[in-house]
Amino acid sequence: MDIHALQQIVHRTRDARRKQTLPKFSPADRDQLIHKYHPDYRERAYRPIRFGLNEGDKTVVELAALLEGDSSIADEFDLTADYTTDVLVVGGGGAGCAAALHAHAAGAKVILATKLRLGDSNSVMAQGGMQISVAPEDSPVTHFVDTLKGGHMQNDHQLLKVMVEEGPSIAKWLLSLGVLFDRDGDGNLHVKKGGGSSKPRLLTCSDYTGLEIMRVLKDEVLNQKIQLLEFCAAIELTSDEKGACTGAIFKDLDNQRHVVVAAKSVILATGGIGRLHIQGFPTSNHYGATGDGLCLAYRMGAKLMHIDTFQYHPSGAVYPEQLIGALVTEGIRSEGGHLVNAKGERFVNELDTRDVVSSSIIRECEEGRGIRTMSGRIGVWLDTPLLDAEHGPGTVEKHFPAMMLQFERFGIDISKDPVLIYPTLHYQNGGVKIDTNSETNVTNLFVAGEASGGLHGRNRLMGNSLLDLMVFGKRSGLTAAARAASMPQGKLTVGHLKGFRAEAKKHGSANGIVSPMILPPYTRKEN
Amino acid sequence: MAQEDSNVIDQPEVLRHKMVTIEIAGKKYDVPEGITIIKALWYSGQEVVRGAGCLGGFCGACAAYYRTKDDPKVRTCLACQMAVQDGMSITMMPPFPARKATYDIQTLKDPKQDLFNLYPEAPLCRNCNACTEACPQQIDVREGVWKAVFGDFKSVSEMFMDCVMCGMCTPVCIADIAPNLVALYVSRAQGAHFTEKPAGLDTRIKEIQDGRFNDEWTAILKMTDKELADHCATVK
Numbered sequence: 001m002d003i004h005a006l007q008q009i010v011h012r013t014r015d016a017r018r019k020q021t022l023p024k025f026s027p028a029d030r031d032q033l034i035h036k037y038h039p040d041y042r043e044r045a046y047r048p049i050r051f052g053l054n055e056g057d058k059t060v061v062e063l064a065a066l067l068e069g070d071s072s073i074a075d076e077f078d079l080t081a082d083y084t085t086d087v088l089v090v091g092g093g094g095a096g097c098a099a100a101l102h103a104h105a106a107g108a109k110v111i112l113a114t115k116l117r118l119g120d121s122n123s124v125m126a127q128g129g130m131q132i133s134v135a136p137e138d139s140p141v142t143h144f145v146d147t148l149k150g151g152h153m154q155n156d157h158q159l160l161k162v163m164v165e166e167g168p169s170i171a172k173w174l175l176s177l178g179v180l181f182d183r184d185g186d187g188n189l190h191v192k193k194g195g196g197s198s199k200p201r202l203l204t205c206s207d208y209t210g211l212e213i214m215r216v217l218k219d220e221v222l223n224q225k226i227q228l229l230e231f232c233a234a235i236e237l238t239s240d241e242k243g244a245c246t247g248a249i250f251k252d253l254d255n256q257r258h259v260v261v262a263a264k265s266v267i268l269a270t271g272g273i274g275r276l277h278i279q280g281f282p283t284s285n286h287y288g289a290t291g292d293g294l295c296l297a298y299r300m301g302a303k304l305m306h307i308d309t310f311q312y313h314p315s316g317a318v319y320p321e322q323l324i325g326a327l328v329t330e331g332i333r334s335e336g337g338h339l340v341n342a343k344g345e346r347f348v349n350e351l352d353t354r355d356v357v358s359s360s361i362i363r364e365c366e367e368g369r370g371i372r373t374m375s376g377r378i379g380v381w382l383d384t385p386l387l388d389a390e391h392g393p394g395t396v397e398k399h400f401p402a403m404m405l406q407f408e409r410f411g412i413d414i415s416k417d418p419v420l421i422y423p424t425l426h427y428q429n430g431g432v433k434i435d436t437n438s439e440t441n442v443t444n445l446f447v448a449g450e451a452s453g454g455l456h457g458r459n460r461l462m463g464n465s466l467l468d469l470m471v472f473g474k475r476s477g478l479t480a481a482a483r484a485a486s487m488p489q490g491k492l493t494v495g496h497l498k499g500f501r502a503e504a505k506k507h508g509s510a511n512g513i514v515s516p517m518i519l520p521p522y523t524r525k526e527n
Numbered sequence: 528m529a530q531e532d533s534n535v536i537d538q539p540e541v542l543r544h545k546m547v548t549i550e551i552a553g554k555k556y557d558v559p560e561g562i563t564i565i566k567a568l569w570y571s572g573q574e575v576v577r578g579a580g581c582l583g584g585f586c587g588a589c590a591a592y593y594r595t596k597d598d599p600k601v602r603t604c605l606a607c608q609m610a611v612q613d614g615m616s617i618t619m620m621p622p623f624p625a626r627k628a629t630y631d632i633q634t635l636k637d638p639k640q641d642l643f644n645l646y647p648e649a650p651l652c653r654n655c656n657a658c659t660e661a662c663p664q665q666i667d668v669r670e671g672v673w674k675a676v677f678g679d680f681k682s683v684s685e686m687f688m689d690c691v692m693c694g695m696c697t698p699v700c701i702a703d704i705a706p707n708l709v710a711l712y713v714s715r716a717q718g719a720h721f722t723e724k725p726a727g728l729d730t731r732i733k734e735i736q737d738g739r740f741n742d743e744w745t746a747i748l749k750m751t752d753k754e755l756a757d758h759c760a761t762v763k
Contacts, residue, residue, distance in 0.1 A: 027760065120580035120588055134728050140735065141743045142762065149759045157748060168731045178632055178715030180684055180722065187723035198762050208688055211585050215692060216718075219711055223629045231576060253576045286581040322563050322610050326583055401689060405664065406584055409608055519576070522569040 013344035037359040069515030081262035086484035091269035093121025095449025097217035098473025108481035115233035126210025127329035129202030131463035132167035138199040140164040151457020196353035240490035245445035265480035268293040272428040275520040281425040282325030292516030293451040306430025314357040316424025318379035341369040358423040379422035438476035446476035547613035564606035587693030590620040625705035638716035651702040658696035684714040
């Protein structure tokens with residue numbers, strides 16, 4: 001059937017649906033739904049890690065293979081340093097920029113290395129906003145509670161308390177750098193309500209929150225003349241005789257040469273794993289989201305946590321083909337957009353947490369109430385025109401210009417017609433275990449942002465990622481900088497590889513895989 | 528799974544597995560119609576390092592020029608957002624050595640005047656409108672440059688909220704202005720110097736410093752898992 005004909009049911013049922021209120025699931029129903037339909041519970045997608053500090057812990061097979069993968073660096077590699085610095089930041093997204101800026105401001109010499117360009121990241125795509133409890137009726141404690149509920153009570157309390165309490169000062173810092181958050185008439189920061197949150201708490205820059213923050217942070221990194229190594233992919237860390245981190249080895253992707261950086265501390269801000277396409281899911285992630293930092297940290301002996309849980313954003317575009325995996329921002333649901341199945345019915349409270357909403361979409365589709373495309377994809381409708389009906393004509397265009405433009409390029413006007421969506425691989429809930437200074441169990445090895453684990457529990461609450469990046473980027477940068485003045489540069493060795501390789505051999509894991517992946521293998525090799 | 532066939536979209540856009548011939552940097556390749564330019568690069572066997580970033584239309588890494596069949600007009604796009612069609616010619620934009628001024632945004636004394644010191648070329652716009660035509664985000668770039676020069680920083684910051692910093696406005700400028708960089712400076716100055724400070728934010732920061740939430744924290748942090756779960760359930 002013609003897409004417009006199929007969309008008619010959404011238009012026809014709109015007025016009736018507007019009168020409906022859908023309750024959220026009870027905790028028991030919610031658990032049952034998630035266990036039955038959430039991809040985290042598909043046993044066959046998982047296997048135990050064979051060796052290392054997380055031996056026996058389950059994770060998705062794609063990640064397990066990389067964690068057990070070998071380094072491309074030989075034992076006798078020449079470790080003469082090309083650069084020496086106090087703080088080495090690996091990754092040029094939000095956490096990396098925040099870490100570099102704060103370490104630099106604290107007086108440390110900083111090098112920021114990234115395998116693509118400065119700023120090429122998931123951060124730049126964050127549309128929904130940034131949760132900070134600035135409203136009078138809200139509080140950091142309420143933010144804490146909401147996040148804990150979203151994370152299935154598995155969040156690290158100390159990390160979470162630090163994040164919610166430092167939020168307001170982060171907002172102030174960003175404002176002082178010139179970030180243009182949306183305002184209320186009285187000049188106060190405008191807050192929107194996000195999925196899974198009991199109070200409106202999302203600070204936004206229309207639907208370009210991540211882009212606006214990253215434009216400013218990138219510009220600031222350049223203004224501060226922080227040394228950059230772009231198109232340099234981290235392929236191994238270095239350790240001293242005690243196992244502390246002392247630097248990293250990079251591959252310059254322009255000329256394939258190795259670059260060795262000696263550093264008193266290393267901050268991994270390498271982001272997530274979407275481009276591993278676990279369980280065959282499309283992804284909303286950027287080109288470089290291949291989990292490199294997890295592999296590097298794991299080989300060094302850093303402990304990982306919650307690496308069996310991933311976030312599938314409820315609304316990835318399914319149609320047209322060109323936009324598959326691209327995100328349709330949660331903001332649409334925050335402003336009242338309905339999810340509608342092929343029968344024209346709502347089936348979930350759209351503002352429930354992401355894992356619940358995603359699971360319910362998968363349920364609708366598996367039980368035959370989805371809408372299929374000819375390329376074999378399936379999805380449900382997101383009623384975008386409802387926003388104009390509800391809040392007046394022009395609402396979609398005014399509040400979601402990025403998304404309007406994205407669909408307009410393919411001749412689709414989302415203020416007039418609903419869009420077809422299905423969950424897309426969005427976020428790695430877990431990662432490298434850190435303390436409140438963002439440091440791992442490996443001395444002088446820090447991890448900030450999506451690559452770290454614990455803060456978000458088993459499901460990140462929307463809008464908490466941007467704040468995570470800023471808070472733990474800052475903490476890692478300040479801690480690393482403070483330490484630099486009073487410590488000598490440690491020796492550069494790859495001694496840790498010896499133990500790792502011996503373990504791998506013992507467990508028969510000569511799987512031939514070299515990690516990190518660096519970039520996904522999308523290039524077609526033959527006709 | 529039972530699925531009614533009436534719920535299947537049969538729009539031609541997703542049916543096509545037709546191959547089309549396109550030119551990438553002057554060389555012909557056959558690729559499936561309708562895939563994005565970036566996917567066409569992968570399909571034609573090219574290793575892509577430069578020229579791909581977020582793949583979501585936000586980072587500006589994949590700025591590209593293209594021309595459709597028999598049309599003399601060369602257009603701009605973000606390669607991750609543009610579908611290929613038969614006869615299309617494509618070249619990725621190389622990194623352009625535009626000059627970025629450096630400044631300390633927080634200590635500027637007179638940001639509107641400082642614009643002319645940092646970017647003295649900004650008032651030299653000759654109104655050719657090439658920048659506006661080059662913008663893949665449909666920003667009226669030329670208008671923005673003029674508004675910046677006349678000190679209307681607020682309008683510039685609003686107009687350039689869509690700017691992905693791809694820099695395609697820059698190589699076309701006959702006055703050597705880098706409009707995206709000018710707009711970035713102007714937007715930051717607008718935020719840092721000409722926007723009201725939110726009073727509520729300072730109140731909240733002070734409340735946290737003064738320990739207004741300490742009792743609540745103490746209560747919450749000493750709860751058992753069960754008590755905490757019960758407490759959380761009461762917050763709707």
